Amino acid sequence: MLFLLKINSTITSISSPPGRGGISVIRISGPKSIEITKKLLKENNFSPKPRYAYFKTIYSTQKNEIDKAIIIYFKGPKSYTGEDVVEISCHGSTIITQNLIENLLLLGCEPADPGEFTKRAFLNGKIDLSQAEAVSNLISSENILSTNANYKILKGDFSKKINKLKVEILNTISLIESELDFSEEEITSTTLDQIKSLTIKSINTNKLILETYKTGKLITEGATIVITGKPNAGKSSLFNSILSEERALVSNIPGTTRDAIEVKFQIQGLPVKFIDTAGVRSKATKIEKKGIAHTKKFIEKADIIINVIDSSQTTEKPFSQLEKTFKEKKFLYVFNKIDLLGEKQGFKKKGGVFISALKGIGIDKLLKEIYNSLKKDVGSFNDVLLINPRHKSSLEKLNSSLKNTLNLCEDNSPTDIIAAELRLGLSNLDDIVGVTTPEDILNNIFSQFCIGK
Secondary structure (H helix, E strand, C coil), rough: HHHHHHHCCCCEECCCCCEEEEEEEEEECCCCHHHHHHHHHHCCCCCCCCCEEEEEECCCCCCCEEEEEEEEEEEECCCCCCEEEEEEEEECCCCHHHHHHHHHHHHCCCCCCCCHHHHHHHHHHCHHHHHHHHHHHHHCCCCHHHHHHHHHHCCCCCHHHHHHHHHHHHHHHHHHHHCCCCCCHHCCHHHHHHHHHHHHHHHHHHHHHHHHHHHHHHHCCCCEEEEECCCCCCHHHHHHHHCCCCCCCCCCCCCCCCCCCEEEEEECCCEEEEEECCCCCCCCCHHHHHHHCCCCCHHCCCCEEEEEEEECCCCCCCCCCHHHHHHCCCCCEEEEEEHHCCCCCCCCCCCCCCCCCCCEEEEHHHHHHHHHHHHHHCCCCCCCCCCCCHHHHHHHHHHHHHHHHHHHHHEEEEEHHHHHHHHHHHHHHHHHHHCCCHHHHHHHHHHHCCCCC
C-alpha cells in the first residue's frame, strides 16, 4: 500500500490557484510540519499557538530572505487533514511561490499528490468519502445551484440520509439474527412478515434518494436545448438574441447555418446548453444534408427541442415531422418574426411562444417557459440531492438486493440466507461513505482532484 506508507510523510503544495495574484497559500501537512517551519523561519524556538497568525520572514536554505509571510498553525487532529498543518500566505508571485516550494522540499517535505490533503482528511476520519468527493465537485461547480448542492453534501447532509438507510437495514438484520438461535420450525410467519415490511420501508427510503438524481444531474451537467426549424425561420437570430451577442452568422439566405454551434448559458441559475443547428428542409443541398444529419444527432440528446417557426408565413404548418419521429422528446414551439405580421393575423397565439428575435420581443417569456418546463420534471433544488453517478450505481445495487430479499421471504428461504442478502446490500452503502471502498477506487477518485486540495 504505497499511500499508507506515505501517510507518515510531511507533504506540501500550493493550495491557491496557480499564477500571479495578491497572495499565494502554501500548505504543509504531516508530523514534521512545525519542525520544517522552524527551519524555514530560522527560529528554533518558534512555538506557535494554534490558529494564531504570525507575520514572519521566510528564508531559503542558503539563508537568503524569500519573502515576508503570514504563518498559521493548525494542530492535529483539529485541522483539515487531521494532522499538524501549517499554512503560509505569501505574496502571489510565481517566482516566490516556486522558490518557497523548492526550499520546503529541500527541508524534508514531499510534493503532495492530487487530492492528497483531502485523502488524508478522509483516512483520518475527518470526513467520509461522499464528503471528500463533494470537495472536488464544489471547487469545479459552475453555477450557484450546483455549489449549494455540493456544499450540503460536504456538510454531511447526504451522509445522514445514507446512515439513516443503513440503520433501517441493520435493524432488519438484527431482527433476523435474533431468530437464528431457533430452528426453522420455530420461526413464525409473523417474523417473515416483519422482515418484508421493514425491507419495503428501506426500498421506499432508497427510492426517495434515487429520485433526486434527475435534479442533481440537471444542475451539475445542465440541460441540452436544441434550436431547430426550417431554414430562414430565425434560429440563429434567436440564438444570438438569447445570448445578447452575435455568436451565429445571420442572413436572409436559407441554409446559412451548416454546422451546430454550442454555448453554455444559465436561466435563473439553472445551467443549460443552447445548440443552434442547421435548418431542416426536404430540398437541401449536399452540404446542408450533412448539417441536417448532425441536427438529428443533437436532437436525440436534447432535453428540450425549440422548433422555430416563421409566423409571417401563414401557410406554414407548425407541427413538424420531427415531433412524430421523436415522440418522447419535449418540444417547445416558438413563432418568430411577429414584428413582420402587420395586418396579418399569422398563427393564433396558442400552444407556443410568440417572439421577435430581431427586436428582442418575448425572449424573457421564452426563457421562463424553458425554466418552468425543465423544473416541472424535477424535484426541489433545495433538497439534499443525489449527484454522484458512483453513488447512484451503489444505491441501484442496494435496491436490487432489497428486492431479492423480498423474493427470498416470499419463497420462505432460510433466514441466514436472507440476512446474507441484506448484508450484501449494506456493503453498497459502505462503498458510498468509504467504509469498504477498495483502494484502487479511492486512488481513482482522488487522482481527479487538483493538487493542493
